[in-house]
Structures are given as C-alpha cells and as structure tokens.
Amino acid sequence: MRRLLLALAVIVSFGLSCPASSLAAPLDIAAAVSAVQAKGDALVESYDPAQKMPTMRGFSSLYFEQFDGDLENTIGAADPALKSELEAGFAQVIGQVRKGGTPAEVQASWQALRDGLDRVPSRIGGGGAWATFLQSFLILVREGFEAMLVVTALVAYLRRSGAPEKARVVYQGVGLALLASLAMAWGMSTLFSMSGAGREAMEGGTMLLASAVLFYCSYWLFAKREAARWQSYVQSQIDQALSGGRLYALGFAAFLAVFREGAETVLFYQALAAGAPGQMPALLGGLALAIVALAAIYVAMRVLSIRLPLRLFFGVTAALLYYLAFFVRRERRGRDAEWPCPAGDAAGRLAQSELVGGLSHP
C-alpha cells in the first residue's frame, strides 16, 4: 500500500515536472484580453456606417484570430456561460455593423462585450490558491478512488479466497499500470499534439477494453455472491482458478483500471499547473491531502471488506464494477463535449477538458 501511494506520488510529480516539455507557456489572460479590447476600441472608433466592411472584417478577424482558440477555450473551461455571452457579444457587434447601425449603437454593443471581457481575468483561476488546492485534491481523490474500487474488490476477493499472497498479481498490475501511465501521458503529450485521430482511437480502445474486462469481472464476482456457491467454488477450484487465466484477468483488470486513471491524473495535473501559474504550493498541498485521504479510504475499504458478509460484499462490489463498466463508456462520450486549450497545446486541451468534465462527473 505504501509503495502504491509512493508510486502515485511519483507519477504525479513526474507529470508536474514535465509540463514545460509537453505544454506551451501558459496563456497570459490579462494581456490577451487587453489586446482584444484595444483592437475592438480602435475598430469602433473608426467605424463609419457608410463603410461598414472594414469594421465587420476587423471584428471577424478579431474573433477568429485573437479570441477564438486559446483565449475562448480557457474562458470556456472556467466559465462556459461567460464564454457563450462573449461569443454572442461578437455576433451582436458584427450584426449591428452589418445592418449599418449608428456609431452609438455599435458602441453600445461593443461596450457590453467589452464589459464581459473585463470579467475574464477574475474568472480564470477563480479563487486563486484555495481553488487550486481544492481542484488538486479532488482530481486525485476522484481518479484514485475510481481505480481503488476495482483494486480493492480484486484484492479482497483474493484474500477471501484464502490466497492473499496472490494479491501480488493485482499489485503487479497496478505497478505496471503506473509505469504505463507515465508512458501514456508522455505519449499523449507528443503524439496527440500531432494526431487527434490517434488520440481518439487509443483512448476509445482503452476504454472499450476496460469496459469489457470490468463487465466480465463484475459478472464473475456477482455470480459468486451466494456464500454457499462461493465456498463451494473456493474449495473445489481455488488452485486452478488462481493459477489459471482468471488470475491473469484479475491482474489485467487492475492494470486497466489504474492505467486509465493514472494517465488521466497526470494530464489533469499538467493542465492545472499550466492554468494556475504561481499556485504550485496550493497544488502540492491538495495533492498531499488527497494521498492521505486515499490512504484512509483504502484502509477503510479493506476493513469493511473483511467485516461485510460475502453475499453483501460481492453484491456491492459487483454493482460497483457494473457501474464502472458503463461509466467508462458514458464518460467517453461526455468528455469530448469540451476540449479547451489553456496553453495552446493538444495535451493541455485534452487534460483541461477532462479536468473540467471530470470534476462534474459523479
């Protein structure tokens, strides 16, 4: 367990140590907003209803070249409503110009948009250190807990079946998954910045595989929830089951569960570090507290698994695994809804999107 948590800390530290190589420099939000406002001011200042095209063209370029992209997506990650308001604001200004509105009308539309832009810096980074601390804490607790559900069920099964020493297969799967997560995170940072299709294929394939394996394992555990059947099974087949393919399946399930969460976690923290410059102490504080919380949860789950009756325990763990089996598929669809890019980097976009989406998931 200590090795598990240590490895988790290492993987996240590694992730935090390499944002410079995988993420571009964080966007200077205040400067970007000021640049948009300055150009908008100049366009409105020079607006002539008789010559509307330069202003239309100017605002369209301002939108596509300076607002759309990094700035818009960063705003969307922090405050989707404000992002929509600003988008509508651009359309409003351009619409006013297009219909040949008076300078006062165009100025009024621009002022509303400008006021919205004024609110951007305060929305990015939100509550500062406290928000970063909380996000950092929630990311690891949430991701770690998901993996822990699977690992705990598998280890408890082995302990219940009288072969606790075989739990090392599960831990080996966890260890390999942590190493693979590092490789995956690095790979995603580089490969996906070049190929979006590759990201979709690999992530989708991993999730489908995880879903299938979890589904199989959950059924298997569920079928064993009857104590008598379970005891009978243990007595008659334990040696064969633990040394055969099922043992491999348990280790593989642990690998997939941790691998998926580990790669996500590194990317989340990369995005958080990139999006909250100067907040590293708060980020590390949240990380440390999350490790403590995960350790406490893990111990509590192990204690509960010992005291729970077999029928209830396997019923609950099977239900949890069924939930995860469907959850990974549902999440696959939901996470693509938003893909902000706080640092102009594909990995950053992916990670920040998952950070936002992930915290809103159950």
Add this chain to the structure above:
Amino acid sequence: MSVLRRAVLCLGLGIGLMVAAPLAGHAADGHWVRVAEKVIAEIDRAEAAMKAGNAEAAEESAIASYFDLFEALNMEIAERQALGARRVAEVESLFHDLQKQAAKRADLRAAATALRQALRADAKQLDADHVAPDGSLKGQ
C-alpha cells in the same frame, strides 16, 4: 452452462446494448440538416457574389454565414457538445478560410466546397445523435 460461458454471454449482451443504444437514435428529424442548408445557402451567396464580381457582398455573406447562422442557430454549440471542441475548431477554421479568401477577393470555390462538405456531414451526425435545437444532448 459454465461460469465462463455465462460471462461471455453477459459480455455479449452488454456490448450489444452499447452498440444498440446509439443506433436506436437514428430516427433523425432533420433539424440540423435544415440548419446546415441555411448556412450553406449563405455560403452559396458568398460564392455567387464573388463570381459576379461583388467582393464586398461576398465577404459580408461569408461573415454572416458564421455569425448570423452557424453560431446564432446553435450549430456551433451543438457540434461542441456532440462532436467535440476539436471538430468545432476545424469547422471554424474553414469559416475563417472562407472569410480570408473573400477579403483577398480570391476564388471561394475550394473553401466553400470544403465547408459545405463539413457542414453536411456534421449535420447528419447531429441529427443521428438527436442533438436538441438548443445544442444540448438529449438526456443530459
């Protein structure tokens, strides 16, 4: 039936459900195809105006196709929700290309063709996914 066979059966059923769920939503009402055709009609106007030598009208239509139609009719948010922000970025890039070409008084055919193809393909997908007219995913 052995445990393994039952597990495989359950897995098959589960995968079947996963595959069947999206297919069940294919009874599209065509809302997004109609929206896409409105956007495309404005793009057609831009292309026609440029061909007729009216570059300013072409540029105005190119800009309007995005701000007055694609965005105002919620297709941008629908694509963001259902197809992902990366796809939105690709389509927006096509709109931007069209506008830049129009500003340069260049031929719009290639940019317009690419945009039409993208919009029609995305609209079909949005209808197949039963994305609501406000851009939200049904059931979410």
